[in-house]
Amino acid sequence: MKVKEIIVVEGKDDTVKIKLAVNADTIETRGSAVDDRVIEQIRHAQQTRGVIILTDPDYPGQRIRSLIDQHVPGCRHAFLPKSAAIEKHGRGVGVEHASIEAIRNALRDAQYMQDEAEEQITKEDLVAAGLVGGPVSSARREALGQKLKIGYVNGKQLHKRLLMFQITKQQFAEALQEVLEEEQG
Template structure:
């Protein structure tokens, strides 16, 4: 599988794993200390070939993703779930621990940022669905993130990603319905 865009990852081990999964070039951020030179490199890559952000499904990975989104608009995003990125012996979490199949699936389920996003799902919709506040909110957001391929988020991030990736009301409602049905099984 040949990828035209350049994939942004956190480190060398991630690059090695990506190259096992697909034929692609990478830019390494060298962890969460992403600097101006790296952002400039990502900006140039976005202008010439396009960029896919594939960071670890943890706080530092999400921080890197957010910094890139704020500084380099229009990137594509691929998401791994935490369960897909845990080391075999349970020590470590990251892209480098994901299977080749999971990396390929994440890259096939890309989400593209929209430069002028329109809010289709309101904050109140998320509250009414029990995705913000309440005892099941976190587990519902986790499952919704898997179904919509937007990764795990807190409530505020969920609202932002639904808008940023232009998830339609219909897509949201179908995924939410599945989440709620799974709770009652």
């Protein structure tokens, strides 16, 4: 599988794993302190070939993703479920621990974030769905994020992520229904 866009990852181990999964070029941020030189590289890549951001499904990965999105708008975002990126012994989480198939799926499902989404899903909808403030909220959010291909976020960030990806109320309801059915299943 060849990927036209340049894939932004955190480090060299991520690059090695990406190149096993797909034929693509990468830019490495080398950690969460993304310097101006790397931002300029990403900006240039976005202007010439396009960019897909694929960072680890953890807090530093989300921080890097947000920082890049702030400085280089219009990038596509690929998300790995945390469960697909855990090291065999459970000590680490990252792109480098994901399977080839999980990486290919994440890249295939990469989406554009858009801040201008008109609010369709309310915070009250999230509370009513048991996605915030409940005993199973975290697991439910994780399952919903996988279904909608928007990655895992905490309760405060879920509403923003749904709006950024312009998830419609119908898409939300359908994905939530699947999650609830799997919980009962």
